[in-house]
Amino acid sequence: MHVNTPLKVHYYGTPVVLVSTRDVEGRANLSPMSSAWWLGGSAMLGIGNKSQTAKNLREQGECVLNLAPSDLAESVDRLADLTAVDPVPPTKAAKGYRHEADKFGAAGLTEQAAELVAPPRVLECPVQLECRVVDSHPFNATCTAFEVEVLRSHVDERMLVPGTAYVDPDAWDPLIMKFCEYYGEGRHLRPSRLAANWRMPHQHLAAQ
Ligand SMILES: Cc1cc2nc3c(=O)[nH]c(=O)nc-3n(C[C@H](O)[C@H](O)[C@H](O)COP(=O)(O)O)c2cc1C
Secondary structure, three states: OOOOOOOOOOOOOEEOEEEEEEOOOOOEEEEEEOOEEEEOOEEEEEEEOOOHHHHHHHHHOEEEEEEOEHHHHHHHHHOOOEEOOOOOOHHHHOOOOEEOOOHHHHHOOOEEOOOOOOOOEEOOOOEEEEEEEEEEEEEOOOEEEEEEEEEEEEEOHHHEOOOOOOEOHHHOOEOEEEOOEEEEOOEEEEOOHHHHHOOOOOHHHHHO
16 A cells, blocks of 8 residues: 655665865865766766855866765765865754865875866775766756766776676675665665764664
């Protein structure tokens, strides 16, 4: 039987992307996001307007999409309540967000120079996509959908079907964000600060 209920959240399970950007001063930023989808050589990114990432994408028009494997859940979670915006917008401060200028350092991740764009790649991510913004569209009053074109793809060679330009699906275990919790290999991986800050009612919070 189906019940008719106004669902509060529609995060059904999408890969976590670490988006790196630079601001006008050239400072690197790194933020987790999961509202991304790909079609052909392009991607659409859903980004909150109050984030530094949205500002950097608008002003600089470049990013690297670093696909997070499931073993980076802890690093991703270290970024979950941080923003490069200073001062922190009141609505985010009320949810427990803090300002952090050095997101790579906070996450314990390593910057690696990109080849075609200014933002750095994340060394620990086996898929790194250098992208440029080609268009942007207002989305649901608080967000922007940024359309990006993949300019260059860097892939850990161990993930490729030998001799081809195809990823072996068995070699790729993405970190999945499902209803604000982290999953990999189909199982729950660790408690999530995002879920705690959003006061999600599911069972994993009780374990924290
Ligand atoms: C797993 C995960 C997924 C997230 N997905 C998104 C997303 O799709 N879009 C978005 O705008 N923010 C998303 N966030 C929240 C941003 O990371 C957060 O707003 C962050 O403060 C942005 O940092 P910035 O202001 O330095 O850009 C996500 C956070 C986590 C931990």
